[in-house]
Amino acid sequence: MSGGSRCTPMTLPQAIEEVDMRRFTYMxxxxxxxxxxxxxxxxxxxKYIAGGTDILIKIKERKAAPDYLISLKHILGPDRPLFSQETGELYIGAFVTHRRIETSKTVRTRYPILHDAVKNIGSVQIRNVATIGGNLVNAVPSADGAIPLIALDAEIRIHGPKGRRSMDLLHFFLGPGQCDLETGEILTEILIPPVLPRTGSAYLKFGRRQAMELPLLGVGVVLSLEEDFKTCCRARIALGVAAPTPMRAIQAEAFLNGKPVDEKTLEEAGKIAAEESRVRDSIRGVAWYRREMVGVLVKRMGRKALQRIHETHGRR
Amino acid sequence: MGRDVSFVLNGLETHIRIEDHWTLLHLLREELGLLGTKEGCGSGECGACTVLVDGMAVNACLYLAAEIDGRTVLTIEGMEAPDGTLHPLQRAFVKHGGIQCGFCSPGMILSAKALLDERPDADEEAIKAAIAGNICRCTGYVQIIESIRSVTRKAEEKVKVMAWQADEET
Incomplete structure (x- = not known):
């Protein structure tokens, strides 16, 4: 076969030494x-490494200097989200890539809020390798993966030297870049409890650019309705970049509960969520604008969630 | 301390000893002399180093060489047929002016290939999403999208880019 010579190892004259990667042992x-x-x-x-798209940059930028990188990529487990017909739960292994979640039909049809979020994380190249668990443990205030999962009441499982434990995802985040993981612990699973009937959801990553960009704000809304298709029986409003960690707008959720979901109540819920948010000035936007937009986007995502409920049930 | 890896590079079985901290980009450019894959930002932002691993577009600058063991890698050098005939996507980029300075072209073409292998009939929205991680500083995006679109229209022509590989199998 021709062309073989192209692949023969060779030494380039004055090969430029890669200056940025630090030496480590890969396990x-x-x-x-x-x-x-x-x-x-x-x-x-x-340090543990899964997809590596964050840790390798940190090593190149000298923000991390591990001597050993322990890969989590070869640990056996399902490589895509699994929906259980029996329990109604969605199980996502922490080492599942964003791309696998994005292309999952189950996620697209049953958990549109999660599809909305993962399809705009990074780029195809990043999503093909970066894992959802990696997105969570980095614990950045803007984590696009975390907001929809929090709105879906996700629980996480953690394995470590002292054994296993579970917790809800919301309380996993302690501060910017800080999550509740002790040395040696690994986030292994994400579990989404059964979704109520007549539930719709939506997420918006709000920023100047969709791809390769951190959001100015992330807003996720999950609404469940009573049999009358009007009265809200459960609301979840999760916000990203609205506080040092991902947060829920608990008061806005409580306001919607038991009320008919319409333009007026969604408007009011948006105002309450804006008041609850702890936005601040940053390079991407100023606090007052962010607060305004929390109100606008909670309303908009509420509307979209409502529309999706009607679509799934063949109404309107 | 080194590590031996075996992988298929542009259709050829390749065995090589690597260092754990090498990226796939380092292996391709500095060790194997395949200079078609470019280094832009080195941090997964620009997509100039895009190659396909098992058919999926990845940033070679953030992909450890140790991870390619047992996998298949396609770089821009593997796109043309052994006799030098350009792949339909490459011809399209030439014909439609999808190439200006050329630095982003290898990555753009490989991102486009990954898309078309999956969705030969991809529409403009899908094309834009597929190349969202590939930056062109000449800002010739219109021509690049047009180049890719021109190939999708000929869906019956079997866009499967590794056509020469398929020939070998038959």
Whole structure:
């Protein structure tokens, strides 16, 4: 076959040394227990890596300097979201890539809020390798993956040197870049509880640009209606970049509960959510504008959630 | 300390000893001399280093060489047929002015290939989403999108880019 010479290893004259990557040892465990014991053995000198799109940049920028990178990519488990017909739960392994979530038909049809969010994270190239668990443990205030999952009441499971534990995702975030993970612990699973009947949801990443950009604001709304298709029986409003960590607008949710969902109540819910938000000035936008937009976008996403309920049930 | 990896690079079985901290981009450019894959930002923002791993577009600058063991990698050098005939996508970029300075072209073409392999009939929206991670500083986006669209229209022509590979199998 011709063209073989193209692939022969060669030394370039004056090959430019890659200046930015620091030397490390890459370890490829096949099980969680193996990964955890590797971490225990190397302590602070070790870091876990899944897709690597964040940690490799941190290493290049000298913001992290691990001597050992422990890969979580080869630990066996389902590589896509799994919906259980029996329990009505959605199970997402933490090492599932954003692209697998984006292209999942189950997610697109049953959890449109999650589809809305993941399809605009990074780029195709990033989504093909970056994992949902990685998005969560980085704990940035803007984490697009976290907001819809919080609005869906997601629970997470964590494995570590001391065993397993579960918690709700909302309380996993402690501050910018900080989450409730102890040394050696791994976020392994995300579990979304059954969604009520007559539920609609929507997420908007609001910013100047959709791709390759952090949002100015992220707004996710999940609405469930009574049998009359008017009265709200459960509302979830989750906000990104509206506080140091992802947050829920609890008072706005409570306001909607038991009320008919219409332009007036959504408007009011938006105002309450804006008051609850703890927005601040940043390079991407000023606080007063963000607060205004929380109101506008909560209303807009509420409208979209409502529209989706009617679409799924063949009404209007 | 090195590590041996085996992978299929542009249709050829390749075995090589690598270092754990090498990126796929480093391996391709500095060790294998395949200079078609470009380094722009080095941090996954610009897409100039886009290559296909098992058919999926990835940023080679953020992909560890250690991770390609057992996989298939396609770079721009693997797009043309062994006799030098350009792939339909490459011809389209030439014909429609999708290339200006050329720095983004390899990445653009590979992102387009990943899209068309999955959706040969991709519409303009899908094309824009597929190349959202590829930046063109000449801002020739209109021509680039037109180049890709021109290939989608000929869906019956079997856009499967590795046509020469399919020939070998038959």
């Amino acid at each position: 490829i465990p096949k099980s969680l227990d193996e990964a955890i014991s590797m971490h225990v053995a190397h302590g602070e000198r070790a």
